[in-house]
Amino acid sequence: MRKIIKALLNPRKAKLSPDKQVLRGSLDRNISLFKKEIFAGDDTVVYRLFSTNNPNSLRCAVIFIDQMIDRESLMKHVIRPLMKKSIDATQLAGSIDYIVDSVITIDGANVENSLGKIVPNILQGESLLLIDGYSTGVILNTRGWAMRAVEEPQSESVVRGPREGFTEGIMLNLTLLRRKLKTPKLRFHLTKLGQQTKTTVAIAYIDGLASPEILKELNRRLNNTQIDGVLESGYIEEMIKDSPLSPFKTVGHTERPDIIAGKLLEGRIAIFCDGTPFVLTVPFIFQELFQANEDYYKNFLLASFDRIVRYMAFFITTSTPAIYLSLITYHQEMVPTPLLLSISAARDGVPFPTVFEVIAMGLVFEILREGGIRLPTPIGQALSIVGAIVLGDAAATAQLVSAPMIIVIALTAISSFAIPQMLGLTVIIRLIFVIIASFLGLYGYIFAVIGLVLQLTSMRSFGIPYMANMGSLHPQDVKDTMIRAPWWVMYWRPKFLANRNMVRQRKEANR
């Protein structure tokens, strides 16, 4: 299935041949190579020519891209030593190793002569040092560009818990994680993805905890991806996810280092992508949609209660419209008489059928939500006023919509915010439920629920059943699903993930 879709979507593998050229012996020729061919027409590339200090002075050049490098360190550690130092021809002895070894004081310097390796490095903010008469250049680690500081993530705010969030720089992100997991078993594998963007992608896991099979599978999928650009981890997510057509996500994402650290400790694998604060985790299963990092920081009873509230919110937000619809159009006998009479009175004079009311009001709410997200805050407030007063109150007074329907929609909408991880998803589920319920009543609704559970149970994320633990009754399986067990009973890591190293804590130590 997956293969077919992929084949349909990518008819031909775009072939980007690596640059096979190498540097020449002459500085001028090399410079013109860059100027005329490689970076032709790119005015942001800076070519700085200078000479060393000795009698038969060596002509040198540094090539870099403006604003992508740390100019200070380039000047201090490369240009100044070269210009000040007198270099003897004997010391060079046909190789520029001496310069790397004894002259340049920068931390990273590699001698390289293949353009295929040099060019991408320049594009990533390194500088290239060329010396006349040598067919090799030195790649200097001068990366440094302006970056956002570590801030609290907007999308996942907490009351209690660390306030730091990932930024767009992958190395900083890795550092943030490393600071939380000070173990040599924490492994980072760096690869590049995207023929054009050459985005750095890091796979992070704890050796001995992460399942080797899942790791192998992940690497296989990453290697199979052929894409020209990776701008955000969402690209990777869609390329490697299981059940590609399902709206349910099988790859998790977060902006918070503490969540990533927690997931790694459970035996999961994280995928960092350069240029985005969103880090992916695999495997991702259904219960994680209902977990929040704060659950683990506060009292377990309150956390468990919150979890249950979230599951209830999921039920309410997906099912209320469908149940309301089927109750008042199919199963009127199940509504208590006074309630039925008041609904009947409220609906008297409303011109639209209930199905239409449900679907239309649901859509109106979605439009309001979507309209509000990308607006600046002051306009967003105006929008909510319009939504509440014009659509809610006025429509009910004008008898265009019945009042109970507005209550139902409002309830649905509020509940959907309790599980932010599923915002878009619940809309789809709700719509399907409503459509089926509109012609088979509650029986149709139950069919739809069966279908939903079937879809969920048939899904897998990297070989792990999506609904793992959701049906089980073993205490150790239940501990982190509907409830959050106290830390002092979470002896083992999740069984389905880390079956090699199960022990999370020693029982005896906590007595």
Added chain:
Amino acid sequence: MKRYIGFLCLLMVTTLGCWNYREVEELGIVSGVGIDKQENTSNYQLAIEIVNIKGGQDGQINHHPVITQGQSMFDSARNTILRTGQRAYWAHATAAVISEDLARDGILSVLDWVSRDAEVRSDIWLFVSSEKDAKSIFLTEPDLNDLVSFKLADMVSAHNSVPKFIPKELWKFKQELSAPGQSPTLPTIRIVENNGQKVPEIWGTAVFRKDKMVGWLDGLESFALSYALPKNAFGLIILPTTIEGKSGVVSYEVFGKTTMHSATFAGNRALMNVQVDLQVGIADLEGITPDYRETTILRMLEEDVSSFIKQEIRQVISRVQQEFKSDIFGFGGVIRQQLPHIWKDLESDWSEEFTKLDVRVAVNTTIRASGLLTAPIQMRD
């Protein structure tokens, strides 16, 4: 697999005919029905009370019975469409009143549709009209924003405090009808004047033999009947009492009542024991001031209550035995359960055997409370 979802959706869109889809405001919600036999024909005549709501923010309920005729129950129920344009929706019906003529002819034909149809719920309350037809009950004027049926349902739900009738749900009636050694009863409704208005009142009991009504018990007899039956009944007991030469009236409020039926073997006949335990409180003293702090007087009062109830129960049992020959107490069922070997002989001719059945009634009363007063209000000169 997803293509099956697609197929499903396709199926849905094409079949979106919505067969059972009914908008709630288009329903004629039936709250109650009066069932009559039409004069001179064998047709049914139904007085269907339909909730007619005027919509808007503050809905108003109009009282509005619809009269229809038809050859059968179902036929006449369907014929409402001709009169109102709305299909009657029966799931919220709370009361069905059956006319006496119909009840005497046999109630089974009425009940068949009511219990066969999936829409009518089996917890609908059944009544027999003691007026000349059932229609007139629904033609009385209820208060504003109320309906006769809802009023009847309210009365029924409070029956424990005034056990002058025995409410019966449809399923209970059917169960009694089909249970061996048991005959059903139904409460009856009459119309009384209240403040110049004609209002329905539930008062008394219609006694059935099998499915045919055979007679009435009035409210007071029904009171005794509810004490003889193993069910909850509270209410007041008003007794003229004479103590130390002074006579007056004592009212007792019943807090708890248990009735046990048991069958024993006496000689070669079955003997029914009806054991009633009452827990009462003194609620009202009029004309006398018995000092109930005295144990002897307390015992005397208790004895008074016991003998009164015992006498009432005996009276109603013997009346039912002699006059109606219908086992509305379920004695047969008790014998069947407790003495099955005897029941096998009695079963075939139970309605005859029932009249000869010996019933022993024992009442035991305990005065548990006396309101807020520890002693009668004392008058001193």
Added chain:
Amino acid sequence: MKAEVISEQQGISIVLLFILGNALIISIGAQAKSDIWLAVLIAIGMAIPVLTLYARLHYLLPGMDLFDILQYGFGSVIGRITGLIYVWFAFHLGSRVLRNFGEFIITVGLEETPQLLPISILAILCLWCVKEGLEVLGRFSNFFTRFVVIMVLGTSLLLLTEVDFSNLSPFLYHGMAPVTTAAFKILTFPFTETVIFTMVFSNFQKKSSPYKIYLIGLILGGLILFITITNEVLVLGSELYETSYFPGYRAVQRINIRNFIQRLEILAGVTFLISGFVQLSICLLATCKGLAKVLNFDDYRFIVTPTTFLMVTMSILIYNSIIEMNRWAVEIWPVYAAPFQLGIPVVLWLACELKMKLKGEYPA
């Protein structure tokens, strides 16, 4: 193709839901009148050895399903023919379940809707499920078991206020004969219908798993059935129990706690739909697997679609009315099903034991 292994918990859930399936909603064993609870208990007692026998077959020949075992025990030709008969049995049972289900929805809820519609939707869901395979069904059942159990026991609990214990007495008023007949009928529907699992299960996690799955599933399912049926009779009385097509539905209608918790019939519908879905999927799976095995195909998934279509048509064809359906369930089925559920398995078991002894392949 990777063998589908099923865990004990999943297996128990499937067996449990399968047993509950239709039995929850249709009146079974009504001729025992007020002694029906005894009939259920006797039926459970009778079912234990039968199900142990099914488990024994799995234990003797691990990795095989009934169709393989038939060919092993009876030889290739006779084995295939009996296999084909079992395919018919599973197919027929599936059609019956489908029809029961359709009749239920039409009778209690959607009188004006054509029966074909709910039937086809359910069938399509089953088709999807069967294509996904046994493991998915196992996880599905595992997920839903707790809801079904909670709902069934919860409604029973709520019904306690309506219970009338005199409905159960006198004890054995009509003697033992109707009780044993009823027990036999309950045995064949639903308990030993589990013979269908021998066609579906083949690989287990542990060698002793089949015993656990069959017996724990039977006992849990039997107990829940016992509780609900007893409750239904306690509430409705045996007369009403006998005359209702769907006594479970009828009983739940009675729930009324302070005029607030009432009108819960749909709960009965929900449990029936979910367990009926599992039951139907198992029947469909058995049919397809059997047909593929008998005709020597390595995979069953390719015939699921036409088989489902055929089952839907069959379910419409099979009875003319709900009256006929009820007669089948009560009168014909026990006799019809006995050879499939009791006769052939016993013979097969003897044949296998003998053959293994002769060949010396007997497991320790």
Added chain:
Amino acid sequence: MFILLVLAYLLVGCAEVFLWETKDIRKIGLFGTLLIGSLILSALMLLGVDIPSPTGFFEKLILSLS
């Protein structure tokens, strides 16, 4: 209606076979046989032809035995 039914069967049948990974002729044969059988039965039902219930035989047999 009849044409719609045939079309629906045809559509489902072709779609299904198209998505198979291995198109074995025996498999297609069995698939087609079952599908056509089902089509014929449902077509007959649609046309209102009275088909005797296939289980009626068992019913008669069992009733005659008991």
